[in-house]
Amino acid sequence: MEISNRLKNIPPYVFAELDKKRQVVAARGVDVINLGIGDPDQPTPKHVVEAMQEALNNPLNHRYPPFGGTKEYKEAAVRWFKNRFGIEFSVDNEITSLIGSKEGIHNVIHAFVDPGDIALIPDPAYPVYKSSTVLAGGTPYAMPLLPENEFLADLDAIPEDIARKAKIMFLNYPNNPTGAVCDLAYLEKAVAFARKYDILFVHDLAYSEMTFDGYKAHSVFEVPNAKDVAIELHSLSKTFNMTGWRIGFAIGNSYAVKALAQLKSNIDTDVFRAIQVAAIAAFDGPRTDIERCNAIYQERRDVTFDALRKLGWSLKPLRATFYMWLPVPTGMTAADFSTLMLEEAGIVVPPGTAYGACGEGFFRMSLCTDKARLAEAFARMEKHSITFDRNAAKV
Ligand SMILES: Cc1ncc(COP(=O)(O)O)c(C=O)c1O
Numbered sequence: 445m446e447i448s449n450r451l452k453n454i455p456p457y458v459f460a461e462l463d464k465k466r467q468v469v470a471a472r473g474v475d476v477i478n479l480g481i482g483d484p485d486q487p488t489p490k491h492v493v494e495a496m497q498e499a500l501n502n503p504l505n506h507r508y509p510p511f512g513g514t515k516e517y518k519e520a521a522v523r524w525f526k527n528r529f530g531i532e533f534s535v536d537n538e539i540t541s542l543i544g545s546k547e548g549i550h551n552v553i554h555a556f557v558d559p560g561d562i563a564l565i566p567d568p569a570y571p572v573y574k575s576s577t578v579l580a581g582g583t584p585y586a587m588p589l590l591p592e593n594e595f596l597a598d599l600d601a602i603p604e605d606i607a608r609k610a611k612i613m614f615l616n617y618p619n620n621p622t623g624a625v626c627d628l629a630y631l632e633k634a635v636a637f638a639r640k641y642d643i644l645f646v647h648d649l650a651y652s653e654m655t656f657d658g659y660k661a662h663s664v665f666e667v668p669n670a671k672d673v674a675i676e677l678h679s680l681s682k683t684f685n686m687t688g689w690r691i692g693f694a695i696g697n698s699y700a701v702k703a704l705a706q707l708k709s710n711i712d713t714d715v716f717r718a719i720q721v722a723a724i725a726a727f728d729g730p731r732t733d734i735e736r737c738n739a740i741y742q743e744r745r746d747v748t749f750d751a752l753r754k755l756g757w758s759l760k761p762l763r764a765t766f767y768m769w770l771p772v773p774t775g776m777t778a779a780d781f782s783t784l785m786l787e788e789a790g791i792v793v794p795p796g797t798a799y800g801a802c803g804e805g806f807f808r809m810s811l812c813t814d815k816a817r818l819a820e821a822f823a824r825m826e827k828h829s830i831t832f833d834r835n836a837a838k839v
Pocket residue numbers: 482543544545546547570616619620648650678679680681687691692
């Protein structure tokens with residue numbers, strides 16, 4: 445028995461590996477604090493859970509759901525989009541349901557990338573853009589996200605021959621793992637770039653609602669005629685604390701939506717209909733839960749900023765996502781620092797390199813843990829002298 449070369453070409457999923465290391469340390473009796481996960485710790489809103497409970501009693505929902513999502517689900521998503529961004533979409537050909545945006549990323553790549561094609565992918569990034577490109581036989585081309593560019597991919601730096609060979613480009617703002625945001629002018633530039641080189645631009649907007657201090661994230665469709673070249677992936681995972689439910693949608697360019705839906709119809713049989721009913725309740729419900737959660741993240745962010753400043757880090761404002769992207773102490777690699785945090789302080793933080801080569805020199809800290817636990821983590825860092833300048837004297 446032998447696995448495919450395709451699978452051999454991709455490394456083990458980084459977070460599964462990180463979790464194995466956490467388990468080894470926890471087995472020694474260490475009370476490990478996990479600041480590595482990007483999974484909301486607040487529950488799914490009550491009205492969504494109740495809608496699901498009721499939907500479970502309807503035998504119609506026990507049967508195969510329709511391909512591409514129920515009409516009611518798509519209508520609710522389109523309604524939500526119109527309320528949130530002021531943009532209209534056709535329920536018939538500009539939207540398809542997803543079993544979470546991870547699935548959408550994987551399948552849109554398989555719908556557009558042939559062996560040898562180039563996919564433009566941010567680095568650092570959510571790892572699935574790259575691994576699914578490799579699984580499709582494509583060639584990922586890394587667009588570095590650098591602090592000097594506010595972690596925006598520099599589209600002007602992409603060589604002409606690469607741009608000409610590219611079939612698809614991913615961008616994701618608000619961004620995992622850097623927490624960066626972009627303005628509309630940047631999305632305009634990305635749309636113009638995609639138009640010039642005839643590339644499908646996939647905007648991954650998984651964190652559209654997780655924003656602070658009055659900042660509101662942009663949809664690519666606020667750019668006039670973006671539908672000509674773009675689709676956007678949306679997910680209920682982070683917006684409505686529904687990571688385990690597995691539901692989202694792709695919206696935009698009808699050719700791309702159709703291709704994605706066609707591929708999916710050969711692979712999966714859509715989202716359990718009761719989950720789609722619950723998702724409608726989420727879309728149509730009040731925004732109070734979103735605002736409550738954002739207030740919680742904002743408070744944790746502020747606690748974290750204060751503590752890390754005291755430990756020597758200088759920090760830029762975080763206006764979106766529950767991720768902080770921080771430089772490791774001078775003289776260390778990202779992997780060294782992640783190991784040090786786990787072995788000495790019992791704290792899990794992924795090394796920046798888990799998100800791409802440009803993540804060297806960084807680590808990611810997430811805010812999915814309550815204030816008391818965060819305070820405990822910073823107390824442990826202080827106790828073990830894990831400060832930003834801990835190696836300054838040695839270099
Ligand atoms: C940038 C980004 N895109 C997509 C996803 C996948 O989310 P889901 O499949 O739960 O919708 C994540 C999850 O962390 C993410 O960070």
